[in-house]
Amino acid sequence: MRLQGKAAIVTGGGSGFGEGIVRKFVAEGAKVLIADRDEAAAKRVAQATGAQWLRVDVSRAADVKAMADAAFAHFGALDVLVNNAGIGHLPQPLEGLPEDDFDRIVAVNMKAIYLAAVEIVPRMKAAGRGVILNMASTAGVSPRPRLTWYNASKGWVITATRSMAAELAPFGIRVVALNPVAGETPLLATFMGEDTPAMRAKFLATIPIGRFSTPEDLGNAACFLCSDEASMITGVAMEVDGGRCI
DSSP states (O other): OTTTTOEEEEETTTSHHHHHHHHHHHHTTOEEEEEESOHHHHHHHHHHHTOEEEEOOTTOHHHHHHHHHHHHHHHSSOOEEEEOOOOOOOSOOGGGSOHHHHHHHIIIIIIHHHHHHHHHHHHHHHHTOEEEEEEOOGGGTSOOTTOHHHHHHHHHHHHHHHHHHHHHGGGTEEEEEEEEOSBSSTTHHHHHSSOOHHHHHHHHTTOTTOSOBOHHHHHHHHHHHHSGGGTTOOSOEEEESTTTTO
């Protein structure tokens, strides 16, 4: 029960890594609000775990404000914010990505973290405590070709995490990130371009441990970083990658 009594928001908590984090947090005693654009997915995970849920488009300021207000209405406080929601794009030459797709990547992978900070950080400052966990990626450390704009967005997340950590430490707020390798989530086929045995073998060949990451892997790592056991850890972007970035 390492998160006993803590209240958390997990964006994109209706599937993939976000679902893994929700399930682990609830199992460890946290009260969780799932914020997801996919209402059916959010409901499914909430019903399975006892978490609260809210339909949220993290790229919209009004939705993010409603998310923050709902968390404080439900829980009376907020100890942990997990900025997990993210999107990718199909592998392609960097000059070929349509502008609308680029703008959506910026909005969901980058702007959403800013919008959440605007709403949540003042409340954490007032409480004198809090943890913000941003979902980055090995793509921001060791980028694959033909995923340039996704890679760049995750590099931004890593830098934002470090800068946020340095600025917010005096207020009792820790900021950390996770860098998962490609995982068994709905985004896997997007990153690979096609989900075939040959393409999976190509990706797995770059992961020394020899398997993709799982929602459970990310849930376990997030639980540690957001718990009091990690009270001296801030500004890190921890690889959960089976050795891919070695």
